[in-house]
Amino acid sequence: MVMHIVDRRLNPGSKSLENRQRFLRRAKALVQGAVKKSSQDRDIKDVLEGGEVTIPLDGMDEPRFRREGGTRDMVLPGNKKFVEGDWLQRPNQSGGKGSGAGEGDSEDAFRFVLSREEFVDLFLDDLELPDLAKRKLAETESEGLQRAGYATSGSPANISISRTVSRALARRVALRRPRKDDFEALEAELAECDDPARRRELLALLEALRAKAKRIPFIDPIDIRYRRFETVPKPVAQAVMFCLMDVSGSMSEHMKDLAKRFYMLLYVFLKRRYKHVEIVFIRHTDRAEEVDEDTFFHGPASGGTLVSSALVAMNDIVRTRFRPADWNIYAAQASDGDNMTSDSGLTGLLLTDKILPVCQFFAYLEVGEAANYTFDMPDSSLWTLYERLRNDGAPLSMRKVSERGEIFPVFQDLFKRRTSQERV
C-alpha cells in the first residue's frame, strides 16, 4: 500500500497563535490586572522581559456537568495486606483524591507565560501619547523619495540601463536589424565562393545588410528610460528623550532610583511608538553637562542648583543635533524641587520660550524621601514656579512621587487615554 510522508516542519508554526490571542483578549482585564501587579514587584528593567502571570478564572471557566459525593466504588492495583471485609480509615479530607479539592485548586487560578511583546502591550495598553503630541505628530512630516516607475526624460544619473537595453532589443528585433551572425555567414560564404556571379550577389547582399544596420541604430534615443521618483510625505518615526536630573547633594539614592524608574517607563513607552528612540542624559548642579547613563545615575557630583543650566544645555543640544522638524522631542525632568530663587525668572523664560514650543511633552517629576507622604510635602520653589507657568497655560505635566509603588500610577495618570479635551 502506498504510504505518504509529509514534512510539516517547515509549515508556519504557532498555529494556535490566534486562539491564544482570543484567549488573551477575553481575559484582558484579568491579565492586565495581573501584569500590573507583577510589574510592581519587579525591576522596571525586567518589565520588558515578559514572564509568568497568574489570573483567577472568573469568566474563563468551561463548566461541565460534574458529579460528586455519593457512594463510591473503586478497583485499585497493588493490594499488599488487605483481605475481604477489612475496614480502612478514611484519609483526611485533604488527602481525598478526586473529591473536588484537587480539581478545585487547578480551576481557581491559572498560570501561564506571556511573551515580551504581549506583556509590554498589556502593560501599556490603556496609555496614549497626550493630545498635544498627536497634533504635532501629524504636522511634523518630512518628505521622502519613492520610486514611481519610469520616465522618458530625466537626469543622466537616473538612466535605467536594464530598461533601456531591453527596449532597444525589442526595437531591433521588431525592425529586423541584421545580426552579427548574418554578416558572418555571408562573409564565410563569400570567402569560399569561386563563382563570380554568386560573389557579386553576395557582395550586394552584404552591402544592403550594412546599410540596414546603419539605418537602425543599436541604441536609439527613443529607447532611453529614466528612473522616476516621487516625493512622498513621511511621518517622523523617531523620537529623542531628554532626561534631566538634578544631581546636587540634596538628591538621595532613593530619589534617583525613583527618577530612574520613571525614565525607564517613558523609554519603554516611547520605544513602542517610535521606530527609533534616542536618549540624552543631562545632569546638572549649578552647571549642566551631557553624560552617559552610568554617570547620570551613579556619578558623584556636588554643587548648588541651577535648573536653568540644564535647560540651556538641552536647548543647545536640540539646536545642534535634533531638528524639531525631524524629531519628536520628549523631556522628563526629575528634581527634589530645590532651585536658587534667583534662577526662577530665567528658568521660566527658557521653558516657555525655547523648550516647551519644541517639545511634544514635558514632564516634571518631583521626587521625595520615602518617609514623606506626597501630600505632606510642602510645595518646593520649583514646583511653585512650574505650577504658576502651568496656570498661565504652559503645557507642563507635573507630579510628586515618594514611593516606588507610586511611579507606575503616576506614569499611567500622565499618559492615560483621554476622551475629552482635558489637559494633564
Next chain:
Amino acid sequence: MGSSGERLFEGADWDFQTLQRIHDACEEVARKELGLDVYPNQIEVITAEQMLDAYSSVGMPLFYKHWSFGKQFAFQEASYRKGLMGLAYEIVINSSPCISYLMEENTATMQTLVIAHAAFGHNHFFKNNYLFKQWTDADGILDYLEFAKGYIAVCEDRHGRETVERTIDAAHALMSHGVDRYPGKKALDLRAEEKRAGERRQHEEAVFNDLWRTVPNTKAKSKATLSAERRRALLGLPQENILYFLEKTAPRLAPWQRELIRIVRHIAQYFYPQGQTKVMNEGTATYVHYRIMSRLHQQGRITDGNFLEFLQSHTNVVFQPEFDDRRYSGFNPYALGFAMMQDIERIVKNPEDEDRDWFPDIAGKGDVEGVLREIWSNYRDESFINQFLSPALIRRFRMFHLHDDPAESQGIKVDAIHDERGYRRVRRELARQYDVGFVDANIEVMDVDLDGDRRLLLRHTTVKGAQLNETDARRVLQHLADLWSYDVVLTEVDGTDKVLKEYVVSPRAAAVAA
C-alpha cells in the same frame, strides 16, 4: 520468518528513506503475521512546537478557532516549559488516510516504535472496531472539520465574534451531553409505513381471538395525559442528547446557531468512541508495536542496542504504579490493555485449567491473531474487561475493590480482593468504571411546557447518590437557558423518583438567542 532483512538503520539518525524502509518492514509483519487491515498511512514529521499546537486543537490537523483552545495552549505551554510535562511521541488521527504525527526529535528506534504503534496498531483499531465503524466517518472527518472551520469563520464575520463565541461556549458546556449513545431510529418513509400497517393487520387477523373482548379494559387515559404523551412523542422526548434537542427544537435560535450546535455535536460524536476504548485502543497499539519490534529484532533488522532502547521506553509506557504510590493516578490504559492482550495470547496458546474454566471459547484455540482481531473488532473497554479480565491477571495486578459509603462511620470497606470469592466482583466493578453509562451523569430532557411559559424540564437520575456539583451545574444550566431562551428546570431524582434537588435558571438578558 527467518532473518530475512538487512538493517533498517544504524544509530539514531533517520531520513525519509529510513522512514519508508521502517514503514515497509512494519507493514510486512503487520499484514502477514498479525493479519492487520489498515487505512492507508500518511506520516507527518512535526516539531515540538507544532506538537504543542496540535495538543490544543484536540490533536486534529485543523480545527475552528476558539479562545478555550488558546487557554489550553497557554496552560500546556507553561507546564511544558517548566518541565512538568513531556510531549507525546506521536499523535494519530482516525481518518482515512490515517495521519500519524511523528516528532522530529525521536530517534530512529522511536520512529519505528511509533510507526508500529500508531500507523498499524491504532490504525487497525480505528478501521475495525465496531464503535468507530458505527459512529465515525474516517473518510469525511477532515473535510468536515475544514467545513466547520470555514463556516464558523464566516459566521464570525457576519454576526460578530462575540455572539459566535457565546454560542460555542454554551455548546461546549453541553458537549458531554451532545452524543447519541444508541443508533437512532430511522424515520420511516410512507411506503414502509404502509407495509408495516399491512403486516400489523395481517398479524391481528392471524391471531384473532374473540376471548380478548371479554377481558376488562384498563381505565382509559385522560385527555390531558394523552395530549402530553403525544407532545412528548412529537418532540422525541425523553431525549438524552441535549444538544440535538436544542438544535432541533430551541424556539429562538437563528439557523446559523443551530448549525454551530450541530458542528459541536458532530465533533463530540466523533470523539465519543475514543473515550470508550482507551484501554483497548492503547492495549491493541502497544501489543502490536511489541510484536512488530520483537519480530524486527529477531530478523536482525534492528540491532540489540536499538531493541534495548525500545524496551526501555516500552517499559516506561506500560508501567503501572500501585495504589499507594505517589505516581498513582488510576489504571494506566497502556499497562492494563497490554497486559490483557498478552494474557489473552497466553490463554489461547498455553491455557491452564483455570483458564479453560473461565474462557472455554478461546482457551487453547491456537489462533492468537484471529482471536485478538475478533476481540479488537467487537468490544469496548467495559465489555472487554467484563469478558476477558482473567483471574491470573487480577492476581498479577493484586487488584482489590473498595466500597466507600459516606454514611458508613467505620470507614471504607474492602469489598473484594484477588481471591476465589472476589474475582468476579473485582472484574465487574472494574468494568463498571469504564462504562460510559456510569461515567457521565444521566441527564435527560423530559418535557417542555408548551402551554405555559415554555419551561424546559430536565431530569438527572442519580446513581449511587452522586449529585451534580452545584456551582458547575448552575453555570452549565445558565448556558443551556441562554440557548433555550426560556427558563430551564433541572430536577435531581434518585432511583425511586424522589426529588433530591431542583435548579431553576433563567436566561440572561443578553442571551445568545435573539
